[in-house]
Amino acid sequence: xxxxxxxxxxxxxxxxxxxxxxxxxxxxxxxxxxxxxxxxxxxxxxxxxxxxxxxxxxxxxxxxxxxxxxxxxxxxxxxxxxxxxxxxxxxxxxxxxxxxxxxxxxxxxxxxxxxxxxxxxxxxxxxxxxxxxxxxxxxxxxxxxxxxxxxxxxxxxxxxxxxxxxxxxxxxxxxxxxxxxxxxxxxxxxxxxxxxxxxxxxxxxxxxxxxxxxxxxxxxxxxxxxxxxxxxxxxxxxxxxxxxxxxxxxxxxxxxxxxxxxxxxxxxxxxxxxxxxxxxxxxxxxxxxxxxxxxxxxxxxxxxxxxxxxxxxxxxxxxxxxxxxxxxxxxxxxxxxxxxxxxxxxxxxxxxxxxxxxxxxxxxxxxxxxxxxxxxxxxxxxxxxxxxxxxxxxxxxxxxxxxxxxxxxxxxxxxxxxxxxxxxxxxxxxxxxxxxxxxxxxxxxxxxxxxxxxxxxxxxxxxxxxxxxxxxxxxxxxxxxx
Amino acid sequence: xxxxxxxxxxxxxxxxxxxxxxxxxxxxxxxxxxxxxxxxxxxxxxxxxxxxxxxxxxxxxxxxxxxxxxxxxxxxxxxxxxxxxxxxxxxxxxxxxxxxxxxxxxxxxxxxxxxxxxxxxxxxxxxxxxxxxxxxxxxxxxxxxxxxxxxxxxxxxxxxxxxxxxxxxxxxxxxxxxxxxxxxxxxxxxxxxxxxxxxxxxxxxxxxxxxxxxxxxxxxxxxxxxxxxxxxxxxxxxxxxxxxxxxxxxxxx
Numbered sequence: 075x076x077x078x079x080x081x082x083x084x085x086x087x088x089x090x091x092x093x094x095x096x097x098x099x100x101x102x103x104x105x106x107x108x109x110x111x112x113x114x115x116x117x118x119x120x121x122x123x124x125x126x127x128x129x130x131x132x133x134x135x136x137x138x139x140x141x142x143x144x145x146x147x148x149x150x151x152x153x154x155x156x157x158x159x160x161x162x163x164x165x166x167x168x169x170x171x172x173x174x175x176x177x178x179x180x181x182x183x184x185x186x187x188x189x190x191x192x193x194x195x196x197x198x199x200x201x202x203x204x205x206x207x208x209x210x211x212x213x214x215x216x217x218x219x220x221x222x223x224x225x226x227x228x229x230x231x232x233x234x235x236x237x238x239x240x241x242x243x244x245x246x247x248x249x250x251x252x253x254x255x256x257x258x259x260x261x262x263x264x265x266x267x268x269x270x271x272x273x274x275x276x277x278x279x280x281x282x283x284x285x286x287x288x289x290x291x292x293x294x295x296x297x298x299x300x301x302x303x304x305x306x307x308x309x310x311x312x313x314x315x316x317x318x319x320x321x322x323x324x325x326x327x328x329x330x331x332x333x334x335x336x337x338x339x340x341x342x343x344x345x346x347x348x349x350x351x352x353x354x355x356x357x358x359x360x361x362x363x364x365x366x367x368x369x370x371x372x373x374x375x376x377x378x379x380x381x382x383x384x385x386x387x388x389x390x391x392x393x394x395x396x397x398x399x400x401x402x403x404x405x406x407x408x409x410x411x412x413x414x415x416x417x418x419x420x421x422x423x424x425x426x427x428x429x430x431x432x433x434x435x436x437x438x439x440x441x442x443x444x445x446x447x448x449x450x451x452x453x454x455x456x457x458x459x460x461x462x463x464x465x466x467x468x469x470x471x472x473x474x475x476x477x478x479x480x481x482x483x484x485x486x487x488x489x490x491x492x493x494x495x496x497x498x499x500x501x502x503x504x505x506x507x508x509x510x511x512x513x514x515x516x517x518x519x520x521x522x523x524x525x526x527x528x529x530x531x532x533x534x535x536x537x538x539x540x541x542x543x544x545x546x547x548x549x550x551x552x553x554x555x556x
Numbered sequence: 557x558x559x560x561x562x563x564x565x566x567x568x569x570x571x572x573x574x575x576x577x578x579x580x581x582x583x584x585x586x587x588x589x590x591x592x593x594x595x596x597x598x599x600x601x602x603x604x605x606x607x608x609x610x611x612x613x614x615x616x617x618x619x620x621x622x623x624x625x626x627x628x629x630x631x632x633x634x635x636x637x638x639x640x641x642x643x644x645x646x647x648x649x650x651x652x653x654x655x656x657x658x659x660x661x662x663x664x665x666x667x668x669x670x671x672x673x674x675x676x677x678x679x680x681x682x683x684x685x686x687x688x689x690x691x692x693x694x695x696x697x698x699x700x701x702x703x704x705x706x707x708x709x710x711x712x713x714x715x716x717x718x719x720x721x722x723x724x725x726x727x728x729x730x731x732x733x734x735x736x737x738x739x740x741x742x743x744x745x746x747x748x749x750x751x752x753x754x755x756x757x758x759x760x761x762x763x764x765x766x767x768x769x770x771x772x773x774x775x776x777x778x779x780x781x782x783x784x785x786x787x788x789x790x791x792x793x794x795x796x797x798x799x800x801x802x803x804x805x806x807x808x809x
Contacts, residue, residue, distance in 0.1 A: 100735075101735045101736070101737055106560065108559075108560035108561075109557065109558050109559065109560055109562075109694070110694075110737055111557075111693045111694035111737040112690075112693035112694070112735065112736050112737035112738075113693055141643075141692070141693070153560065154557065158693075159557070159692055159693035159694035159737055160691055160692045160693035160694070160737075161693070418779060419777075419778060419779060420560070422560045481560060481561065481777070482778070484774065486561075487559075487561045487563065487587075487777070488587075491588075510559060510560035511559040511560045511561060511563075513588055514590075543557045543694070544557075546557045546643070547557035547558075547559060547565065556642030556643040
């Protein structure tokens, strides 16, 4: 593709130096590689007037207004949250400063474009770990706030924004410094607000003190879903971290069989001699990559079933195993571009949460997808504790199931639509950071505080500049640019 | 926006009164499309199609009248379709008319008119559609071609030649759109039992507007560049394409 570099000119009086904003255009898609769209991209640095630059880039494009602005980090949202067709994508990669970590409290100011990987490596040098860790370290601070991400410790410590005390937010009406005690409405609207309240420039995050970069892990293999879920409830009371992997291919009495991991940070005294001289060793850098030309059809019902069968049987129940936190928290980082394995059509991840009273939705979901002939390559089950106050923040107390589903089976789309109805009917919701296919009406039913969110948003974005493909598809901000 | 399955929220149909277009609109609405703009020539046909779309569950339906013989107006028709809904996720170009007959082949004016309706107008409209999709940074265009244009045969060669031109134009335009977020899908139906073909002898592998609509929806989900309907025709026309001209011309078709 030829690089379409364009200069957007700000209106200057004659004789003044005309300021220009160079913008390149690119097609963007989410991690699932569905629905790509094209936008101009700019990467402002920390010193620049972020939104001023954005506004100038957004206003002019061959004489026409561009269609909205959204921030983008490492593109790990599975769907269309970090793309804005015909608009401007603000790449946060230059907002990359990591401040000093307070040696007493672990509080640190970090740029929005800093990845959890980078923060964790810096932190481990002095014994600080990130407060919430999703399945990959390749997520930025800005993205972690915009999606209010969760990890294996949600049942004990909540989602990411609970550990954030301040956010510097560039909005169309100026820069706002917000926190739980400082304009809490805007802070919590930003927590899980999918970037639609502004561009996070930096945030103050509280890190967790650790003695080692190792985890003490108990693993249990369960032959059916009921036993697995009961197991999760039990280990949640005793462990800071827990998660279960589910074999979605198993049927009948083995439906929902799986492997449960529960873990805690290992103390220095628990380490064997060979790790004692470097107790805070960082995770290994990823070496594995999938070749860019994957033959089509690698992921099919047979390979998926074989993979799940092998995974289930390779795991065995054991207690107190020592595992590095990289392998425990970030299994997805073992192969850096694993999303390519799904081929041209890509894949969707369906993650939902339902309250404890509706735990039967979990087996129902697995069965609906089985009946639709849709293989599920990865299924992760977890219990959530209390949610954050954010009106669009995903977690609510109960059960969450995340399913990776290759696009292709003819019945998949309608099966997921049916599942949406069941989840919404149970008072549950779908995670927007994963979504690429929800419908506006079901979204509105799942997030009943949408109006509250929009009231705050309109205060900082009265002209509807902030927009994304996700927001357009779901009608999140109806007054914004089409 | 289109969802992960290539499913549009908003649809603009040029040639919205054709049976295939109506079947496609019904199928799309049934799968969740909400906004529809129908453009066509016949006002009562348009009103019918609009009522049908409303009844099927569309939240917003608008109509635009145009005549495919008036090529100069093509961009304006497209513009008004886009401005009616702000952002169009899927444009369907289903403009066309069977126009062969004894008289046509000897009447330059009729041949010109047939080519205008089946090639010139749709190509002009598609050009404008591509402009809008580029500006939007996303969206699909579905162009109704025909197997008649794949290997043109004597019995309808004026129509077939025009469709061959449109087919080639649309596929090549799609190449120029790589990386733009927009794509053009070419649909090659075989013989479709519809009001356009009423009264004609029905050949083997004949299909229905509803089946063509289903194939288009599946093609959008799979990201297929050329949709054959039914799919078997792809193989059939591959074989027919291998026939030497002297054999081809003796076939009674």
